[in-house]
Amino acid sequence: MTMQKQKIDKIFKLTNRELWIVTAGTPQQRGGLLATWVLQASLDRASPVLVAGIAPNHFTRELIDDTGAFATHLLRQSQVDLALKFALQSGRNVDKLAGLRVSETETGNPVLQDVLCWLDCRVFARLDTGNRIFYWADVIAGEQQENSPPLTEQELLNHTDDDIRARLILDRESDIEQQKSQYNEWRENLPPLLRPI
Secondary structure (H helix, E strand, O other): OOHHHHHHHHHHHOOOOEOEEEEEEOOOOEEEEEEOOEEEOOOOOOOOEEEEEEOOOOHHHHHHHHHOEEEEEEOEOOOHHHHHHHHOOOOOOOOOOOOOOEEEOOOOOEEEOOOOEEEEEEEEEEEEOOOOEEEEEEEEEEEEOOOOOEOEHHHHHHOOOHHHHHHHHHHHHHHHHHHHHHHHHHHHOOOHHHOOO
């Protein structure tokens, strides 16, 4: 990485994003992943909208596409182990929700009960940018369990050992490599709607 790219990366690390567990499921399959790209996307409190960016190679992305819905969860600062459970395994190989208190939402999403809060979301728009698939979703239900700050990316990293940090970094680098050609192709072939004026 060039010196300029290192400076830019250092600036982005100042943001210390909240960590979200995103879940989705069908009666036959369920899954979830740890995400940092989840944002409120509407100013209108009467019509709440959320946008989530999910890597295309993840099992949870397949479930979202199959169901048209997902749930998001903010974690308590003490829930580092839960965050790692959803970050270090693939839902293709293991049921990450096994052993957890889970209920089902109106949309059929699995919802973790022992978290800071959750939102149930129904997708109304999707944009595939090669390295992320962005889902715009109406938030149709939610519940807050307590009033405390959520777990953030830097707090997670501060509470993990060198081996875990190395695994998280390796997973991110693997995602980047898998998606690089699709992302470059998307940028080279932007639809007219997305091109600068």
